Amino acid sequence: MQKITPFLWFDNQVEEAIIYYVSIFKSAKVGKVARYGEAGPGPKGSVMAASFELEGLEFTALNGGPHFKFNEAISFVVKCDDQAELDDLWERLSEDGQERRCGWVTDRFGICWQIVPSTLTPMLTDPDAQKSQRVMEALLQMNKIDIATLEQAFEGQPVES
Structure with a gap:
């Protein structure tokens, strides 16, 4: 339970x-x-x-009626295993909703979701501060997350803008 x-x-x-x-x-x-x-x-x-x-x-x-509305102060993080799953959830949850930065989507009902790869937290918390910083910089340029781009940034490979 x-x-x-x-x-x-x-x-x-x-x-x-x-x-x-x-x-x-x-x-x-x-x-x-x-x-x-x-x-x-x-x-x-x-x-x-x-x-x-x-x-x-x-x-x-x-x-419960129109007394309260959802906002970004509460969101649900969905960890995706691959780009196909991430793309599918992103497309479906953003339909008639709003795409936001860094993997955030507000759906048609106003609920906020973070559609992220399961590898994001390990990359952002890597002991190598330069790696995690590169990942954060790449992440800040995205709405829907591109896993390959984050992996390139993590490895120090050039990232296309």
Whole structure:
């Protein structure tokens, strides 16, 4: 059992968002769904709250109304094994959303994601400060991350701009 669960507050798009996220991630499923009854406050039969799982992480989502909005202060980091996976997630999450620097994407619901290679943290924390600095400099030039370019920077090979 997961001890800490991210809780996402949507206006009224929980069902749409869950279907969207489950369609994007390879290991994903919808969990329990609670719907409003006669007492409301939402329309009878509409989703009040639901759980879903993405890549082994359970989420809870609530249709709580327009009181709160998502922002970049909270994001979800997705570590990708290769460029194909990174490209696929980047394209799908940025559709009708917004591409940002350094692998960040804001999706159509306003949730922020960091789509990064699994090798990024080891490169940025390498004991050789020159290697990690070159990787950071290359990273700062990118929106969607290009793994080959980061690897070239890490190895000290010329990087095309």
